[in-house]
Amino acid sequence: MAAVDVKAEQIGSLYRQSAPVFLTNPVNALIVTATFWSSTASQTFLTGWTAAMAIAVAARLEVRRRYWRAAPAPTEADVWGKLAVAGTTVTGALWGLGGFVLLGRSGTLSNLLVTFVIGGMCAAAAGTLSCHLPAYFGFVVPALLPLALRALFLGDGVYQAMAAMIVVYGWGLFFVANVTHRSLRDAFRLRFENEGLLRALTGAREHLEETNRTLEQRVAERGETLRRQSEALRDAQRLEAVGRLAGGVAHDFNNLLTVLLANLSVLLADERRDEPLRAMLLDMRDAAQRGADLVRQLLVFSRRQRAAPRILDVNQRVSAMHRLLARLIGENLELKLDLHEDPLLVRADPSQVEQVVINLVTNARDAMPGGGTVTIETGSVDESGTDDGLPAGSYVVLSVRDTGEGMDSETRARVFDPFFTTKEVGKGTGLGLATVYGIIDQSGGHIRVDSMPQQGSCFRVYLPRVAAVSASDSEPKTAFAHDVPPATVLLVEDEVAVRSVTQRMLKAAGHQVLVAESGEQALALAELHSGSIDLLVTDVVMAKIGGPELAQRLVAVRPELKVLFISGYTQNQVPAGAGNPGIDFLHKPFTYEALKEKVSALLSPAGLLGSAPPPIARRQSAGPKFAK
Numbered sequence: 001m002a003a004v005d006v007k008a009e010q011i012g013s014l015y016r017q018s019a020p021v022f023l024t025n026p027v028n029a030l031i032v033t034a035t036f037w038s039s040t041a042s043q044t045f046l047t048g049w050t051a052a053m054a055i056a057v058a059a060r061l062e063v064r065r066r067y068w069r070a071a072p073a074p075t076e077a078d079v080w081g082k083l084a085v086a087g088t089t090v091t092g093a094l095w096g097l098g099g100f101v102l103l104g105r106s107g108t109l110s111n112l113l114v115t116f117v118i119g120g121m122c123a124a125a126a127g128t129l130s131c132h133l134p135a136y137f138g139f140v141v142p143a144l145l146p147l148a149l150r151a152l153f154l155g156d157g158v159y160q161a162m163a164a165m166i167v168v169y170g171w172g173l174f175f176v177a178n179v180t181h182r183s184l185r186d187a188f189r190l191r192f193e194n195e196g197l198l199r200a201l202t203g204a205r206e207h208l209e210e211t212n213r214t215l216e217q218r219v220a221e222r223g224e225t226l227r228r229q230s231e232a233l234r235d236a237q238r239l240e241a242v243g244r245l246a247g248g249v250a251h252d253f254n255n256l257l258t259v260l261l262a263n264l265s266v267l268l269a270d271e272r273r274d275e276p277l278r279a280m281l282l283d284m285r286d287a288a289q290r291g292a293d294l295v296r297q298l299l300v301f302s303r304r305q306r307a308a309p310r311i312l313d314v315n316q317r318v319s320a321m322h323r324l325l326a327r328l329i330g331e332n333l334e335l336k337l338d339l340h341e342d343p344l345l346v347r348a349d350p351s352q353v354e355q356v357v358i359n360l361v362t363n364a365r366d367a368m369p370g371g372g373t374v375t376i377e378t379g380s381v382d383e384s385g386t387d388d389g390l391p392a393g394s395y396v397v398l399s400v401r402d403t404g405e406g407m408d409s410e411t412r413a414r415v416f417d418p419f420f421t422t423k424e425v426g427k428g429t430g431l432g433l434a435t436v437y438g439i440i441d442q443s444g445g446h447i448r449v450d451s452m453p454q455q456g457s458c459f460r461v462y463l464p465r466v467a468a469v470s471a472s473d474s475e476p477k478t479a480f481a482h483d484v485p486p487a488t489v490l491l492v493e494d495e496v497a498v499r500s501v502t503q504r505m506l507k508a509a510g511h512q513v514l515v516a517e518s519g520e521q522a523l524a525l526a527e528l529h530s531g532s533i534d535l536l537v538t539d540v541v542m543a544k545i546g547g548p549e550l551a552q553r554l555v556a557v558r559p560e561l562k563v564l565f566i567s568g569y570t571q572n573q574v575p576a577g578a579g580n581p582g583i584d585f586l587h588k589p590f591t592y593e594a595l596k597e598k599v600s601a602l603l604s605p606a607g608l609l610g611s612a613p614p615p616i617a618r619r620q621s622a623g624p625k626f627a628k
Contacts, residue, residue: 004074015080032114035113035114052094089139102114103147149163264288312346319339359435381394382394383395393465399459402458490516492517535561538566561582564586584601
């Protein structure tokens, strides 16, 4: 191959140096400047010298960028070689200037530093610039020569020895650079002497071998990706179907359960009831509450249940539940806690986290009818994004492990399906693990299960870890019921039974109640009422004028009016003003005690910064009942 190609390759090697190699010059210049800044050296000189070094390196980087952009032919290499030599010469001269001015201006350590830095830069040049000797000499000679002259002019014996050592050092570097230059030149020449056909055949063979090695892996990866996408699609379809079902029945079921629970709470409040009748009433209340729990679990799984997330420590939550969990699993099972020594903070709804733990422990208990051990373990893990599809990030891991019967692959594949259960009829709804899945998914986490028949099961919950607690995430203040004077309450509810029982409960609490069955009727009633109205209790979603719009219009003319929203459905948008003082929310179904506490808190002199209502629409058009 012609010598011009070898020379072009040598010059090209100069431009193949990475940007950090160039940047060592201004970085080291900054170090030297910082060292001499407080000494007798001129700060003006140091500033100008460092700036000049940065400008020179920036110019060299720009030339390097243009070289790669131009991709010059071998015949054009000389021009770029001269530009490279000019750049190295200017940089070396700046180092020589700095050494000449700074040497002898400060203490011994500072003098040693500047000598060491310049000598080190020259030694590095023997490796990075030896591919093109003019560039190497352009840097080393103007860098070392002024330093040696300065040491010689200082006159001291030590400095004269230093000058001699610098000369010897530079001479030695020349031989090192020359040997390196010859080796590189011979290597380039040998490379160019290879035949082009042989290079092509070798490359093709290596490419084919690599393709054969990775083909099976790529096929497996694509198959796994397709499997995950299919599972995600099935999960989405299942969630959508369950969500529509839950959304359709939640409002009407909660209205019915409100009537039941409210009346039962009033009946149970009468201490004159005899014990057999009270026991029957308690059974009825428990059955109604289980119905409410079923509706709530459906909403959680379908991601239509309102969550109130805040930052909490998983360790503290699990520790606080120890006694409850011990009673839950019974005396024939052993409960072990293996909690991480450091706080593990996540952002989630505390009640939902507790529900996850209870459901997983209950599932573990039912898998060990003959006894065994339930172990709850917490920890943290940093994922790279390659482990079973788990996105990259830092996670808190909550594990619940049992020594029970375990599951086969078919059961594992369906374990989170709603209404799927392996328990006997009447002993399970099939919503426990489905609810866990919905809560974890709603909280931005993931859940994995490992299980083999007769080898127990381990459920691992991954929740995104947070670093600190902000003021907005602190524990909310608990509102306690207060004894308040009788007030005038405007009740607006379009369901006859709910309206009736709510009216009775408000009267039982000592309040005067104005009743309306629609937003329009409530506006008319408020306009005709000459006295004050202290509290508006309104359903959220009603035909024509919904609760948020009604509240907005009434507060505009009665600024002191407090508002309590009630609703059994939580899918719509948050109304304007939610969370302001004097506004609160009560989810259906509710009891007499819950309603009394909310009303008392709102009417108390201190007022209440109400909990944010669930997502609700500001206005809904008339439609079928289940759409509410």
